[in-house]
Amino acid sequence: MALNESDREWLLRAAELAARGWGRVHPNPMVGCILTRDGNLVGEGWHEEYGGPHAEVNAIRSAGDAARGATAYVSLEPCSHHGKTPPCSEVLLEAGVTRVVFGAADPGQETGGGGELLAQAGVEVVGPGPDVGTFQDVDPVFFYTSRxxxxxxxxxxxxxxxxxxxxxxxxxxxxxxxxxxxxxxxxxxxxxxxxxxxxxxxxxxxxxxxxxxxxxxxxxxxxxxxxxxxxxxxxxxxxxxxxxxxxxxxxxxxxxxxxxxxxxxxxxxxxxxxxxxxxxxxxxxxxxxxxxxDTAVKEDPGPKVxxxxxxxxxxxxxxxxxxxxxxxxxxxxxxxxxxxxxxxxxxxxxxxxxxxxxxxxxxxxxxxxxxxxxxxxxxxxxxxxxxxxxxxxxxxx
Ligand SMILES: [Zn+2]
Structure with a gap:
């Protein structure tokens, strides 16, 4: 199923949230996540600190029980990797999220594939977005250095x-x-x-x-x-x-x-x-x-190279x-x-x-x-x- 106009707007808001991680999360990617139900915002979060919870986890925490049956908008494909924290694709499943829309695919060898994992578990997955560059642009350092x-x-x-x-x-x-x-x-x-x-x-x-x-x-x-x-x-x-x-x-x-x-x-x-x-x-x-x-003493720069x-x-x-x-x-x-x-x-x-x-x-x-x-x-x-x-x-x- 394609991305509709309201999906796109929510995704752009998730991308704005992602940018709040600037200076605090690299070399991890900056990621933002929004949860909605019936078109209303019920939770939001971003990756705030390297080694800390991912955006999806923070969004689910802020939504509480409202996460059940919600749509998750994530600027980057949810991860599938057991790293410092459990993979977000599993966390989204456990929280009862029924639809996941993401902006850019995760280019990581280990971390990628979360979208497929969610789809296999019966979640409706939409992504990457058609204008994927917009979402890669949330964190150009991450995408450039992954290539x-x-x-x-x-x-x-x-x-x-x-x-x-x-x-x-x-x-x-x-x-x-x-x-x-x-x-x-x-x-x-x-x-x-x-x-x-x-x-x-x-x-x-x-x-x-x-x-x-x-x-x-x-x-x-x-x-x-x-x-x-x-x-x-x-x-x-x-x-x-x-x-x-x-x-x-x-x-x-x-x-x-x-x-x-x-x-x-x-x-x-x-x-x-x-x-x-x-x-x-x-x-x-x-x-x-x-x-x-001008009395400032200039240091001798040595021989010109x-x-x-x-x-x-x-x-x-x-x-x-x-x-x-x-x-x-x-x-x-x-x-x-x-x-x-x-x-x-x-x-x-x-x-x-x-x-x-x-x-x-x-x-x-x-x-x-x-x-x-x-x-x-x-x-x-x-x-x-x-x-x-x-x-x-x-x-x-
Ligand atoms: Zn994650």
Missing amino acids: YARPYLALKLAVSLDGRIAARPGERTLLTGDEANREVHRLRSGFDAVMVGGETARVDDPVLTVRHGWDPRVPPTRIVLDPSAALSPDAALFGTESDAPVLIFATEAARSERVDALREVGAQVEIVPQAEPSPHADPAPRPEPTPKG KGGANLETVLERCWGLGLRSVFCEGGGRLATALSREGLARRFYLFQAPVTLGSQGVPAFPGGDATPEGLGWSSRGEPVRFGPDLLLTYDRKI
């Missing part, structure tokens, strides 16, 4: 109206307001790692932890791509009380004493090959001379270290390279209502590249955060 042995990589950049990320090379420029910044921290909380390029790490000296009140179950690992291991051991990354690990990717060209210095302050340093010179490679922006009166780290190897190494999702926050050259090499799946572009002018650093160096020109397709209308806009782009999985 590919590579981290799901998302990019984030904040740009001015004229597409610039900083007022001048080497100058830290805060573009977005509190609401957008809070959203960035929320996004961070759902990833296994937060990554920046070495230049961004030196100019912005970020801490890269999750703040603004968000509470990830596992604090994301903080990654810096630093080919020549030029990062200062005094960088803010190392000065925090945070227990989020720091992981640095340097290349064979980095001086060993610099690598040692970073290890001494607690970083894990991985050595990866240098990138092959790419036809798209852009010359590094020439740093502006230090303005007069040609070419950055091999990005594909970086991601393979991340996967090997158990990092299934990476949130890359710039800079522009790294974001552009990851886009051009087809390694990034999603792009969060925050646009601030300011203009930085021709002295500014372009978000996409190398001519007049745009997100679309780099292969991104828009996911729909921009979302407003205070004065700023968030435009989101995807690549087809």
